[in-house]
Amino acid sequence: MGNSFRIGEVAERSGVSIDTLRYYERRNLLPAAPRTPGGYRIFNSETIDRVLFIKQAQDLGFSLDEIGSLLSTNGSSECRRVRDLLDAKLTELDTRLKSMHEFHDKLTRYLAECEEELKRHPDSAECPVVVEIAHAERT
Amino acid sequence: MGNSFRIGEVAERSGVSIDTLRYYERRNLLPAAPRTPGGYRIFNSETIDRVLFIKQAQDLGFSLDEIGSLLSTNGSSECRRVRDLLDAKLTELDTRLKSMHEFHDKLTRYLAECEEELKRHPDSAECPVVVEIAHAERT
DNA sequence: TTACACCCTAGACCTAACTCCAGGGTCAAG
DNA sequence: CTTGACCCTGGAGTTAGGTCTAGGGTGTAA
DSSP states (O other): OTTOBOHHHHHHHHTSOHHHHHHHHHTTSSOOOOBOTTSOBOBOHHHHHHHHHHHHHHHTTOOHHHHHHHHOOOTTOOHHHHHHHHHHHHHHHHHHHHHHHHHHHHHHHHHHHHHHHHHHOTTOOOOHHHHHHHHTOOO | OTTOBOHHHHHHHHTSOHHHHHHHHHTTSSOOOOBOTTSOBOBOHHHHHHHHHHHHHHHTTOOHHHHHHHHOOOTTOOHHHHHHHHHHHHHHHHHHHHHHHHHHHHHHHHHHHHHHHHHHOTTOOOOHHHHHHHTTOOO
């Protein structure tokens, strides 16, 4: 009861659709759920956490295949392989974070110019940002 | 000459395929290039910068539609609209950066546990990380 | 004036990650 | 023991962002 859910509840609580849950099971991102005699899947709350983890990783640019390799609990999973995977992911993440910061700074500069122009010529239709992005100066 | 390129050169210099360049033109992410009498497109170096900008933004999770609205130089582009768009993008970017950092920390913790375990039991097949991710603790 | 790399268009095809559908079964409440 | 909400499977369809193909023209160096 307290820790037993049908697919619709899991979907609602984890913010994905029922179809997506079944799709994840097919892709082995979720273990095959046990069934009721009638064939209904029975999930527990760990499934919900797991789905949230998948969504978070995905949101940060990891593909389902990559997430799958991080999650693969299959018998032969040994520590060293997981360590190496994590190491690689962290390096990737660092790179992404760095260019994210750069892009953030670039947009901030654009925004400042925009405000500047609006202050100086409130009715201007010629946005310096448009011109600049169109000509895409190198950062 | 110095600032005039055929599509193949632009592709090579900006790291995308020829098809992608034509596709971007169709999607109006690039202005319709002028043509030679025979119909060949003629690009200048600003196109290359622009493609690099698109790729950068895309890499950070912006869709081509979003990038398009940022780049739209169409007649009626007025400063205020661009300012608002930029503002929204920056907020988004901040959110993404924040959860990226959190995810980074989470992976770092996993990695530390992994190393720990390897140091303690060099031949261990039971990775604590696998267990933990499988059970997806909430961060 | 031909050889050969390069370019053109329209439109079909591809991959990832879903999303929908038909046709049918399950189950708790009344 | 029926009703209505919910679940099942297999397979087709969708969207974003390209990528490929057929059939044909261009440009320039030898």
